[in-house]
Amino acid sequence: MNLKHSRQRDSIKAFLSTRKDHPTAEIVYTNVRQSFPNISLGTVYRNLTLLADLGEIARLRVGDGVDRFDYDTSPHYHFVCSECGRVMDLEMPLMEHLTEAAGKSFEGKIEGHVTYFYGHCNKCIQKII
Amino acid sequence: MNLKHSRQRDSIKAFLSTRKDHPTAEIVYTNVRQSFPNISLGTVYRNLTLLADLGEIARLRVGDGVDRFDYDTSPHYHFVCSECGRVMDLEMPLMEHLTEAAGKSFEGKIEGHVTYFYGHCNKCIQKII
DNA sequence: TTAAAATCAGTAATCGTTACTGTTTTATTA
DNA sequence: TAATAAAACAGTAACGATTACTGATTTTAA
Numbered sequence: 116m117n118l119k120h121s122r123q124r125d126s127i128k129a130f131l132s133t134r135k136d137h138p139t140a141e142i143v144y145t146n147v148r149q150s151f152p153n154i155s156l157g158t159v160y161r162n163l164t165l166l167a168d169l170g171e172i173a174r175l176r177v178g179d180g181v182d183r184f185d186y187d188t189s190p191h192y193h194f195v196c197s198e199c200g201r202v203m204d205l206e207m208p209l210m211e212h213l214t215e216a217a218g219k220s221f222e223g224k225i226e227g228h229v230t231y232f233y234g235h236c237n238k239c240i241q242k243i244i
Numbered sequence: 245m246n247l248k249h250s251r252q253r254d255s256i257k258a259f260l261s262t263r264k265d266h267p268t269a270e271i272v273y274t275n276v277r278q279s280f281p282n283i284s285l286g287t288v289y290r291n292l293t294l295l296a297d298l299g300e301i302a303r304l305r306v307g308d309g310v311d312r313f314d315y316d317t318s319p320h321y322h323f324v325c326s327e328c329g330r331v332m333d334l335e336m337p338l339m340e341h342l343t344e345a346a347g348k349s350f351e352g353k354i355e356g357h358v359t360y361f362y363g364h365c366n367k368c369i370q371k372i373i
Numbered sequence: 374t375t376a377a378a379a380t381c382a383g384t385a386a387t388c389g390t391t392a393c394t395g396t397t398t399t400a401t402t403a
Numbered sequence: 404t405a406a407t408a409a410a411a412c413a414g415t416a417a418c419g420a421t422t423a424c425t426g427a428t429t430t431t432a433a
Contacts, residue, residue, distance in 0.1 A: 117400090117409080117410075118410080119398080119399050119400065119409075119410045119411065120398090120399065120400080120410095120411095121398080121399080121410085121411060121412080122398090123411080123412075124411085139389090140389080140390080141389085153412090153413065153414095154412085154413080155412075155413045155414060155415090156390090156413095156414095157390090157391080157392085157412090157413075157414080157415085158411080158412060158413070160389090160390065160391070161391085161411085161412090162411095164390095164391090176307040178305040178307075178358065180388080180389070180420090180421090181388095181389070182389080182390085192346065194346070194350060194352070194354065196352070197355070205346050205349065205350060206349040206350075207345055207346055207348065207349055210339075210342065210345075213339065213359070213361075214361065216336055216339075217321065217323070217334055217336055217361045219336065220334065220335040220336055221323060221334060221335075222366045223323070223325070223363060223364055223365040223366045223368075223369060224363045224364045224369060225323065225361050225362070225363040226326070226362060226363035226364070227361070227362055227363070228359055228360065228361045228362070229307065229358075229359065229360055229361075229362065230342070230357055230358065230359040231357065231358055232342075232343065232346045232354050232356070232357045232358075233354070233355060233356055233357070233358065234352060234353045234354040234355035234356070235352055235353045235355070236352040237351045237352045239352075240352060240353060246378080246379080246431090247379080248378075248379045248380065248429080248430050248431065249379095249429090249430065249431080250379080250380060250381080250429080250430080251429090252380080252381075253380090268420095269420080269421080270420085282381090282382065282383095283381085283382080284381075284382045284383060284384090285382095285383095285421090286381085286382075286383080286384085286421090286422080286423085287380080287381060287382070289420090289421065289422075290380085290381090290422090291380095293421095293422095309389090309390090309419080309420070310419090310420070311420080311421085
């Protein structure tokens with residue numbers, strides 16, 4: 116299966132590159148439709164999955180039942196607002212030692228960890244006040 | 245809305261208390277059916293959600309699209325086998341400092357974190373060899 | 374024992390995602 | 404440039420986990 120070029124895939128990737136808010140497939144879909152009015156949701160899903168498998172984008176799961184996608188594939192942590200569901204990047208160093216620490220007391224091979232933080236984002240705190 | 249006693253709910257909780265492997269709703273369903281052959285899957289879901297909301301059990305999400313449930317509500321970490329999907333408890337101390345570290349560089353309030361580890365469990369390693 | 378409310382079983386609906394199908398694009402080779 | 408094979412497409416159907424609905428049954432308290 117050789118990869119062929121596709122304008123739809125380009126457009127999906129181009130859109131993702133403009134966003135830092137980790138959009139869902141649905142959001143990618145509604146936005147890419149501005150350039151490709153006939154694009155199908157299935158095409159969006161297929162290409163997001165393909166790009167993620169190729170390592171060109173990252174797939175994010177933060178427990179709300181919806182997959183999100185990130186143009187920034189460098190390892191970093193995320194924050195999820197419990198109020199509005201927004202997902203934001205965190206500027207903090209990677210905790211590689213976590214994986215080691217977990218391995219100490221475990222029979223089997225630990226290869227990595229998934230972590231996200233939750234709480235209330237700035238905007239939601241101000242709304243409540 | 246006052247809570248009323250229900251034998252089905254008792255049975256669900258009793259089953260969960262016997263298991264350390266974080267069963268899914270489907271697994272709870274097939275097992276509780278041995279005592280309640282007519283119990284409905286909806287009843288299982290409703291009661292699992294209710295018990296989780298009451299804090300009597302914990303709901304677990306490890307990114308495989310299926311909710312799991314844990315009778316042990318004390319905070320602890322989990323391991324997920326990438327091969328067979330098994331979810332196991334990890335005997336390691338809580339990393340409370342993670343939440344602090346994340347808060348340092350973030351405008352908003354961080355209240356906690358979700359972490360799980362992945363890799364290959366003992367059984368799957370032995371199968372491969 | 375009765376009556377109101379919670380819970381139930383059974384089933385339909387929802388939602389995110391994946392799979393299918395016949396058509397269109399892309400890339401290659403002539 | 405034209406012909407061809409394979410990849411990708413649009414549109415739609417199917418899927419799996421979960422939730423919502425409905426009329427019947429249990430529970431609890433009076």
